[in-house]
Amino acid sequence: MDFVARLGLSIPLIQAPMAGTSTPALAAEVCNAGALGSLALGAIGPEEARRQIADLRGQTDRPFNLNLFVHEAPRTDLAREQAWLDALAPAFAAFGASPPPALETIYQSFAGSAEMLDVVLEARPAVVSFHFGLPDSRAIAALKAAGCLLLGSVTSLAEAELSLAAGIDVVVAQGWEAGGHRGLFDPDAADDRLGTLALTRLLARWGKLPVIAAGGIMDGAGIRAALDLGAVATQLGTAFVACPESSADAGYRALLASDAALHTTMTRAISGRPARCLANRFTQLGERADLPPVPDYPRTYHAGKALNAAAKAQGEPLYGAQWAGQGAPLSRPMAAAELVALLAAELALTRP
Amino acid sequence: MDFVARLGLSIPLIQAPMAGTSTPALAAEVCNAGALGSLALGAIGPEEARRQIADLRGQTDRPFNLNLFVHEAPRTDLAREQAWLDALAPAFAAFGASPPPALETIYQSFAGSAEMLDVVLEARPAVVSFHFGLPDSRAIAALKAAGCLLLGSVTSLAEAELSLAAGIDVVVAQGWEAGGHRGLFDPDAADDRLGTLALTRLLARWGKLPVIAAGGIMDGAGIRAALDLGAVATQLGTAFVACPESSADAGYRALLASDAALHTTMTRAISGRPARCLANRFTQLGERADLPPVPDYPRTYHAGKALNAAAKAQGEPLYGAQWAGQGAPLSRPMAAAELVALLAAELALTRP
Numbered sequence: 286m287d288f289v290a291r292l293g294l295s296i297p298l299i300q301a302p303m304a305g306t307s308t309p310a311l312a313a314e315v316c317n318a319g320a321l322g323s324l325a326l327g328a329i330g331p332e333e334a335r336r337q338i339a340d341l342r343g344q345t346d347r348p349f350n351l352n353l354f355v356h357e358a359p360r361t362d363l364a365r366e367q368a369w370l371d372a373l374a375p376a377f378a379a380f381g382a383s384p385p386p387a388l389e390t391i392y393q394s395f396a397g398s399a400e401m402l403d404v405v406l407e408a409r410p411a412v413v414s415f416h417f418g419l420p421d422s423r424a425i426a427a428l429k430a431a432g433c434l435l436l437g438s439v440t441s442l443a444e445a446e447l448s449l450a451a452g453i454d455v456v457v458a459q460g461w462e463a464g465g466h467r468g469l470f471d472p473d474a475a476d477d478r479l480g481t482l483a484l485t486r487l488l489a490r491w492g493k494l495p496v497i498a499a500g501g502i503m504d505g506a507g508i509r510a511a512l513d514l515g516a517v518a519t520q521l522g523t524a525f526v527a528c529p530e531s532s533a534d535a536g537y538r539a540l541l542a543s544d545a546a547l548h549t550t551m552t553r554a555i556s557g558r559p560a561r562c563l564a565n566r567f568t569q570l571g572e573r574a575d576l577p578p579v580p581d582y583p584r585t586y587h588a589g590k591a592l593n594a595a596a597k598a599q600g601e602p603l604y605g606a607q608w609a610g611q612g613a614p615l616s617r618p619m620a621a622a623e624l625v626a627l628l629a630a631e632l633a634l635t636r637p
Numbered sequence: 638m639d640f641v642a643r644l645g646l647s648i649p650l651i652q653a654p655m656a657g658t659s660t661p662a663l664a665a666e667v668c669n670a671g672a673l674g675s676l677a678l679g680a681i682g683p684e685e686a687r688r689q690i691a692d693l694r695g696q697t698d699r700p701f702n703l704n705l706f707v708h709e710a711p712r713t714d715l716a717r718e719q720a721w722l723d724a725l726a727p728a729f730a731a732f733g734a735s736p737p738p739a740l741e742t743i744y745q746s747f748a749g750s751a752e753m754l755d756v757v758l759e760a761r762p763a764v765v766s767f768h769f770g771l772p773d774s775r776a777i778a779a780l781k782a783a784g785c786l787l788l789g790s791v792t793s794l795a796e797a798e799l800s801l802a803a804g805i806d807v808v809v810a811q812g813w814e815a816g817g818h819r820g821l822f823d824p825d826a827a828d829d830r831l832g833t834l835a836l837t838r839l840l841a842r843w844g845k846l847p848v849i850a851a852g853g854i855m856d857g858a859g860i861r862a863a864l865d866l867g868a869v870a871t872q873l874g875t876a877f878v879a880c881p882e883s884s885a886d887a888g889y890r891a892l893l894a895s896d897a898a899l900h901t902t903m904t905r906a907i908s909g910r911p912a913r914c915l916a917n918r919f920t921q922l923g924e925r926a927d928l929p930p931v932p933d934y935p936r937t938y939h940a941g942k943a944l945n946a947a948a949k950a951q952g953e954p955l956y957g958a959q960w961a962g963q964g965a966p967l968s969r970p971m972a973a974a975e976l977v978a979l980l981a982a983e984l985a986l987t988r989p
Contacts, residue, residue: 441899442899442966443899460832460834461813461830461832462831462832462834462835475900477899477900477901477902477963478813478830479814479963480812480813480814480832480833480834480852480853480963481832481834481835482812482814482832482833482834482852482853482854482859482862483814483833483852483853483962483963483964484963486853486855486856486858486859486862486964486967487963487964487966487967489858490856490967500832500834500835501832501834501835501838502834503838504838504842506838506841506865506866506867507834507838507866509865510834510838510862510863510865510866511862513858513861513862513865513987514858514859514862515858547793547794547795547829548827548829549829550829610835611829611831611832611835611836611839612835612838612839614794614839615838615839615842635865
């Protein structure tokens, strides 16, 4: 498939959805600059999704991507959750706060959500992408009938094979380097932790679906490397965090711009699912050997967000979900349109 | 530095040293085919090193690389070691065997080894490479005076900076994907687990030393990707394991050629240092939650090799140090010279 031609892109580049950090303005700027912008609908409800899609449509006529979280419904294990809240209580207390009395499912999975499916079908975006798993066959059929190109994030050949069987059009090979939530279908299964280079090449040699490479790519040289591995395009997230159009707060931007960017780590402690984060006080807490088992995603995230809010209110920025990939030290703060133009120029330079 | 021109190579490719798996015949075939062959001296003594170097010299006039392990001297912690041997005893018993009565330091580090330094200075190889750390300034000065180009394996920017300060000429960026022993200078320090793509690009953008990319690279597309990232050359190990010239045994070859190659894991249980291995019964054992702390490298390896010998004697191949990188599923068994020629042809095809 000629992914770039089908979408009329001028560069084989997707701005990663980045729930919590992307904005309609970011996606619009990326689209207008010739790449594929993405809106993350995974952590918001149908009403807010409609609002953001309208906002984006008001700023661009170009194709865009809507991203959905397709995780299994979380188990509600009250004993486990209470133990987790108890373990976090001293961290809350340090900021004069208390944990929430109980964890809540702060947002719903796209799996089985008729309401969110309606939102997406109404919007008829050029591209719909899935993270954490795949929707049922009825949803996939409906989205394909609406003309959407379907992308599925995978971390292994096994997940790519499931995606092929489900009718997904393109796989996003999410390497170990990638920032934010790791797309594992089952976060409790063994994870081979395949790096971007190995996973991209493995899936390209498999050859049954087009591959988009994601994880650690920050510049034109990285994009060219991914194309040479056989990818049809690339997905960059961390590169866009420092754009003024993202919703990253000052603490997140400062950490990303510092030497701290050299150190990222995979943690489950913030949200309940493995996610790559700049090493901070929350990831340190998550490494404590005496912690009880982490409750399910996204219920754990309820406490994670509350702890960050309590810390931030006291001027402590280092409890945030400061997601970043291993390429973080190569972040370059500039307007999104400028960044897309720079990436295109760098990519062009790699072919004399 | 034009690494390839300096060594007169016809392809930017080093055959990784692979202690225990490489042979003089493998290195010679690689050299004669236009790449840089390597002999691993890390796990053998000076006498055997002299023998292997002579063997290699008898088969090629081309430049080659001698690789040395520069780990800190292991601590001898008898209580910890006895607990480890006790924990392995049931696994030995399953094969009618017993653990060794005590662990021994089965080979010496190059650090401070005047005898091995003499061997290398006599040999005056075109290239000397270091793993696990760096030798002292006297050894480095002597090797440079002998005309050797010095390569240091690094897994992070911090290790690259130490290498620069020590006078190393070229860093080998060993990504998380790489098979065999991870080159961490301090195996007990925090490891950012940087993937090959992220680490190679980070060090290329740093720009203070030429970079050789290693980890997950299996074919011409992978080599081209590494060059795109700014590497001057690549180092491939797993790609050469299945060559008839390697000393890999039948069990290792069979596992590498099977679907088991999809799963590799980092384990300390075999040798005492983290190393990437095909998932097998030994790596499974290493994941048991009830294991006591692992003794130091290479003393742990004494028991690891003994357990493999006991298992193999009973027809069980799955306790071997079956090192492999994440690119293992892309292994192609063929003669080393044929593989080098194929890689060169594939690489040439990537530039139309």
